[in-house]
Amino acid sequence: MPGHDAHHLRYVALGDSQTEGLGDGDDTVGLRGWADRLAEHLAHHHPGMLYANLAVRGRLAHHVHAEQLAPALALHPDLATVVAGVNDLLRPRFDADEVAGHLEAMFAALTAHGARVATVTFPDVARITPLARPLSSRVIALNDRIRHAARRHGVTVAETSHHPVVTDPRLWTTDRLHASPLGHQRIAAAVAHALGLPGSDESWTHPLPPPATPLPTGWNATTAELRWAAAFLGPWLGRRLCGRSSGDGRTAKRPHLLPVQPPFLISEPE
Known part of the structure; x- marks a missing residue:
């Protein structure tokens, strides 16, 4: 991978909470996240790289486009x-179309300035949260547009949407919106593999071992959904109705x- 200097590869991550690293650490101890993990992997092969x-x-x-592209x-x-949407x-x-337009504008600007750009497709949220089934068609539509925009600008796409493992509950935190440490590891490995980085392979697509505790079914599953809605969906909707965001007042x-x-190499969390 070319750089301005063989010892100073420059990697810049743009996006929202997943790229910031929510779910992998916290605001007390610090967030790691898939982009940090990818940077660590790169640093192992490019000593002196900057991130x-x-x-x-x-x-x-549109916020990512307006606030992060120029910097x-x-x-x-x-x-x-570039991961947003x-x-x-x-x-x-x-x-x-509007969302993909902002992504494509970032793809175009970054590649025009000589950067290699990578993005991801998104998993079907209905397979993570059944209550989100109405959103499935939106995910399909956005993923399709991401692929077309990426093709037009030579952007690398990590196709996380294609593999069943990405909707394994163990790859997600209890809020079902953010990846767990294991999920962030898998996203980092997916992007590394798509980029063809040394030391990467398709093992990120492999299913996890069977869970020690069976997943809830029937009435227990319904109860779990209702508890999730009360604990996470309700407060999230409340913030939206009040015009507030979890990112209010925050900076990069x-x-x-x-x-x-x-640590350098991408590895499965203990």
Whole structure:
């Protein structure tokens, strides 16, 4: 992978809460996240590489475009990841063409400035949260547009949507909106594999071992859904109705290009 200097590869991540790392650590101990894990993998093969993460939780695609693209271009990345759109999917008013338009504008600008760009497709949220079944058609529509936009600009796509393992509950936190540490590891491995990085392979697509405790079925599953709705969906909808976001008042956790500290290799969390 080319860089401005053989010892100073520049990687910049743009996006929302998944790229910021929610679900992998917390705001007390710090967030790691899939982009951090990918940077660690890159650093193992590119000593001295520099990494910035501009992602902020709660951002819609147009926010990422308006707030993060210019700072990203100013950092002159050799590699950039652009992952956004899930927050848009969850809004009452959703326009797949509009969302994809913001993503494509970022793809076009970054590739025009010489960066290699990677993105992901999204899993069917109905297979993670049955109550979200009405959103399935939105996911399909957005993924289709992401693929077409990526093809037009030579953007690498990690096709996470194709593999059943991505909807295994163990890859998601209890809020079912953010990846767990294991989920972030799998996303990082998927992007590394799509980019063809040394040390990457398709093992991220493999299913997990059977769970020690069987998943709830029947009435128990229904009860679990209702509890989830009360604990997470209700408060989320309340914030939306009040015009608030989890990202209000927040800025990027890593706005400047900095060296990457170990651990380096992408590995399954203990």
